[in-house]
Amino acid sequence: MNSDRDIQITFLEWVKSKNPDTRFADELGSLLDISKDSAYRRMRGDTLLTFNEIRKISQHFGASLDTFFNLSKDTVLFQKKMLNVNYGYIDFLKSVLQSVRMIGQKKSYHMTYIAKDIPPFHYFRFPELSRFKSYFWMQTILKEPSLSSKPYDPQVISKEMMEVCSAIWAAYQEVPSLEIWSDETFNITLRQIEYCHDTGVLNHQQFKILVDEIRQLLNILKVEAEEGVKKHPDPSQRILSGKFDLYYNEIEIGDNTVFFSMDDRRMVMKTYNMLNLLSTTDPVFCENIERYIKTILQKSIPISSSSEKERIKFFNAMHAKVDEFERRAG
Incomplete structure (x- = not known):
């Protein structure tokens, strides 16, 4: 997982796995105010997420970047x-x-x-x-x-x-x-x-x-x-x-x-x-x-x-x- 594209794909797959009951592409598109096709492009890594989009995704889905990158084993997201x-x-x-x-x-x-x-x-x-x-x-x-x-x-x-x-x-x-x-x-x-x-x-x-x-x-x-x-x-x-x-x-x-x-x-x-x-x-x-x-x-x-x-x-x-x-x- 070296490139920005690989990290993004893995990150969005991780977020999706934590929210299995959602239609992830639809919800991602609605959250970021983009089309469903644009949502899929981000999920495939064809379009890189902006910092603001990452912030919105993390807050909306309760997806801690600390947890994803294993930056702090002593931090729990509630x-x-x-x-x-x-x-x-x-x-x-x-x-x-x-x-x-x-x-x-x-x-x-x-x-x-x-x-x-x-x-x-x-x-x-x-x-x-x-x-x-x-x-x-x-x-x-x-x-x-x-x-x-x-x-x-x-x-x-x-x-x-x-x-x-x-x-x-x-x-x-x-x-x-x-x-x-x-x-x-x-x-x-x-x-x-x-x-x-x-x-x-x-x-x-x-x-x-x-x-x-x-x-x-x-x-x-x-x-x-x-x-x-x-x-x-x-x-x-x-x-x-x-x-x-x-x-x-x-x-x-x-x-x-x-x-x-x-x-x-x-x-x-x-x-x-x-x-x-x-x-x-x-x-x-x-x-x-x-x-x-x-x-x-x-x-x-x-x-x-x-x-x-x-x-x-x-x-x-x-x-x-x-x-x-x-x-x-x-």
């Missing part, structure tokens, strides 16, 4: 999804839905979720938990002005948001996944509900409804863990369900980490500031996370399938936690 004025909660929900659906388009796919908080997919099959978690995130993270200093009102969560939440659950239900929980995983949502109840944001009836759905969630998770597949709360809904494995880790989990294997590709997502996302397909980083997951699994207790004793202990402890939480709240 793509960010950051909630702000121009990227609101509904945009976040739609991006999650798009990501889960993208995974499901692969021939072979699997998700591993190391959960500091209950994975949001689980909330999205219960209407009141969906509304409350959406409300809480919008009020506390986005600082939505319309929700400031006002009691909780489920009606502020739009029909569109609820439809996207429901669609996320439906897409996630088909994805084979493994989740690793700790004692803290369940506590975060309980503390959020408690805080809103203690400060008068939630009235007592709303509090009771949410606690009831928390119990329903525990009950359905126990059945999912026992049968090894995901379930819809309504038994009449015969939906294709993905495999489900649940593990319990006694050591507190530091953050939410999601690992995807998709055919021969790997991707890692990490959350920060609760909802903001960082994602990367960097091979070395993904391999490191894959090893980390194997290490955690070796120190975790399987709750699923044949592990009846551990499963009963785990869910009895979770129910006792909810009972104590409800008693303390009065």
Whole structure:
């Protein structure tokens, strides 16, 4: 790979390989505002890319030149999804839905979720938990002005948001996944509900409804863990369900980490500031996370399938936690 032409051909092939689901020539032409023929000329190396074109390609496709030339083994390129004025909660929900659906388009796919908080997919099959978690995130993270200093009102969560939440659950239900929980995983949502109840944001009836759905969630998770597949709360809904494995880790989990294997590709997502996302397909980083997951699994207790004793202990402890939480709240 000595000439500029050879480097360019290899670079564009590398970018294309990282984006196999795109019609690369069409997208390249649209990005650079050139014809499809001109795009092919660049892919063949007949026309050399300008510095500005290389910049556009690198930014648009998330293709780090450092990674391509192996200039720095200590640098990892992440793509960010950051909630702000121009990227609101509904945009976040739609991006999650798009990501889960993208995974499901692969021939072979699997998700591993190391959960500091209950994975949001689980909330999205219960209407009141969906509304409350959406409300809480919008009020506390986005600082939505319309929700400031006002009691909780489920009606502020739009029909569109609820439809996207429901669609996320439906897409996630088909994805084979493994989740690793700790004692803290369940506590975060309980503390959020408690805080809103203690400060008068939630009235007592709303509090009771949410606690009831928390119990329903525990009950359905126990059945999912026992049968090894995901379930819809309504038994009449015969939906294709993905495999489900649940593990319990006694050591507190530091953050939410999601690992995807998709055919021969790997991707890692990490959350920060609760909802903001960082994602990367960097091979070395993904391999490191894959090893980390194997290490955690070796120190975790399987709750699923044949592990009846551990499963009963785990869910009895979770129910006792909810009972104590409800008693303390009065």
